[in-house]
Amino acid sequence: MKLFPNTVRGVVSAIDEIFNNNRYADKVIEKTLRSNPKWGARDRGFVAESVYEMVRWWRLIEAVSPSKDHYHRFGTYWLLQGNKLPDWREFKGLDPSEVKSKLNKIQQRSVLQSIPDWLDEMGASQLGEKWDREIDTLNQTASVVLRVNTLKTSREDLMNRLAADGVDTYAPKGYKDALVLAERQNIFKNPAFKEGMYEIQDASSQLVAAALEVEPGMRVIDACAGAGGKSLHLAALMENKGRILSMDVEAWKLTNTKLRARRNGVSIIETRLIEGNKTIKRLKDSADRVLLDVPCSGLGVLKRNPDTKWKLSPESIEKVQVMQQEIIQDYASMVKPGGLLVYATCSILPKENQDQVSKFLASEKGQEFELLEDQKVLAQESGFDGFYIAKMKRK
Numbered sequence: 552m553k554l555f556p557n558t559v560r561g562v563v564s565a566i567d568e569i570f571n572n573n574r575y576a577d578k579v580i581e582k583t584l585r586s587n588p589k590w591g592a593r594d595r596g597f598v599a600e601s602v603y604e605m606v607r608w609w610r611l612i613e614a615v616s617p618s619k620d621h622y623h624r625f626g627t628y629w630l631l632q633g634n635k636l637p638d639w640r641e642f643k644g645l646d647p648s649e650v651k652s653k654l655n656k657i658q659q660r661s662v663l664q665s666i667p668d669w670l671d672e673m674g675a676s677q678l679g680e681k682w683d684r685e686i687d688t689l690n691q692t693a694s695v696v697l698r699v700n701t702l703k704t705s706r707e708d709l710m711n712r713l714a715a716d717g718v719d720t721y722a723p724k725g726y727k728d729a730l731v732l733a734e735r736q737n738i739f740k741n742p743a744f745k746e747g748m749y750e751i752q753d754a755s756s757q758l759v760a761a762a763l764e765v766e767p768g769m770r771v772i773d774a775c776a777g778a779g780g781k782s783l784h785l786a787a788l789m790e791n792k793g794r795i796l797s798m799d800v801e802a803w804k805l806t807n808t809k810l811r812a813r814r815n816g817v818s819i820i821e822t823r824l825i826e827g828n829k830t831i832k833r834l835k836d837s838a839d840r841v842l843l844d845v846p847c848s849g850l851g852v853l854k855r856n857p858d859t860k861w862k863l864s865p866e867s868i869e870k871v872q873v874m875q876q877e878i879i880q881d882y883a884s885m886v887k888p889g890g891l892l893v894y895a896t897c898s899i900l901p902k903e904n905q906d907q908v909s910k911f912l913a914s915e916k917g918q919e920f921e922l923l924e925d926q927k928v929l930a931q932e933s934g935f936d937g938f939y940i941a942k943m944k945r946k
């Protein structure tokens with residue numbers, strides 16, 4: 552593949568912004584692409600992919616690059632991908648055989664897998680022998696998965712419609728509303744997206760709403776709704792009949808939920824900002840189903856958010872674990888007797904998952920609940936994101 556100076560410059564300045572100014576990779580890529588409207592689809596794809604992959608392999612790149620110069624780092628990444636470097640002034644001093652020889656000498660898993668040492672230790676201590684393959688899988692590129700909005704179309708019809716636009720997809724087994732793109736591309740631009748025919752949602756994430764076993768007419772609370780990905784799926788499973796209360800502590804996310812609901816043809820979602828424990832107490836015993844899609848480390852979705860590993864710390868994970876237990880303790884009371892409570896994370900760490908559920912069930916408030924089943928979805932086994940989903944029933 553041929554390199555072009557202007558797009559490589561785009562990658563290098565994005566990398567500088569991410570690592571020197573501590574900015575989020577997705578936001579920086581978005582801004583870079585917006586400020587270069589003349590780039591074609593291939594250029595945009597090259598820039599986005601190179602930035603994400605450099606972020607993913609940052610520690611390994613650092614270990615084998617001849618210097619901290621961003622062009623050297625880019626060149627090192629390019630060589631690590633099995634490419635050849637053009638004879639540019641910026642790549643002077645970068646010797647492919649030196650890069651190779653440095654790479655061959657590395658044995659430490661944390662460097663080879665490009666993760667912080669503390670994360671390697673944490674993963675190994677919590678996942679045991681499964682960690683090695685899990686981190687290897689989480690370092691691969693994510694597939695783009697759509698959730699078909701069954702309020703507007705069927706999986707087969709959407710597959711045919713996208714195929715007519717030259718977008719090939721396949722239907723993965725075991726995920727009844729999912730379609731996987733055969734090739735990565737910007738699918739937000741397709742008119743079918745604007746018509747609300749689908750949302751982008753990983754296949755593992757689609758297991759969450761399914762676990763609530765909702766029926767049309769039910770009262771459902773999605774208590775950590777964010778921008779509403781799971782609320783929208785729940786609304787489709789409920790055939791847009793009943794009531795979903797989508798709540799969060801961040802108002803702007805709920806605004807997005809409303810916009811997405813309109814596009815999806817969903818009218819049963821009401822949003823409510825959580826302003827304190829009073830908001831929760833008022834809803835005591837009120838819902839047939841409560842979903843707690845709690846804040847988490849995000850370690851199950853490293854494939855799509857590789858910069859998470861550079862932003863997390865043992866302290867931030869500890870803090871989020873405290874929040875997870877507080878949420879389950881405080882919010883479980885919203886379930887009606889006989890109703891279901893689903894606790895979910897996009898983490899693969901037992902301490903954020905089954906350990907939190909066990910702690911809750913062993914506590915005073917947890918006495919009213921029994922665990923029906925839980926799914927520990929590892930990326931290496933599912934081929935999609937890592938997730939955890941526990942289904943509990945209020946007695």
Ligand SMILES: C[S@@+](CC[C@H](N)C(=O)[O-])C[C@H]1O[C@@H](n2cnc3c(N)ncnc32)[C@H](O)[C@@H]1O
Nearest residue numbers: 774775776777778779780781799800844845846
């Ligand atoms: C994993 S995200 C939710 C993703 C969302 N359910 C979706 O499908 O797109 C967790 C959400 O919990 C929210 N949150 C954080 N603290 C909270 C709290 N104490 N109560 C409710 N939501 C909270 C965050 O703002 C964030 O949107």
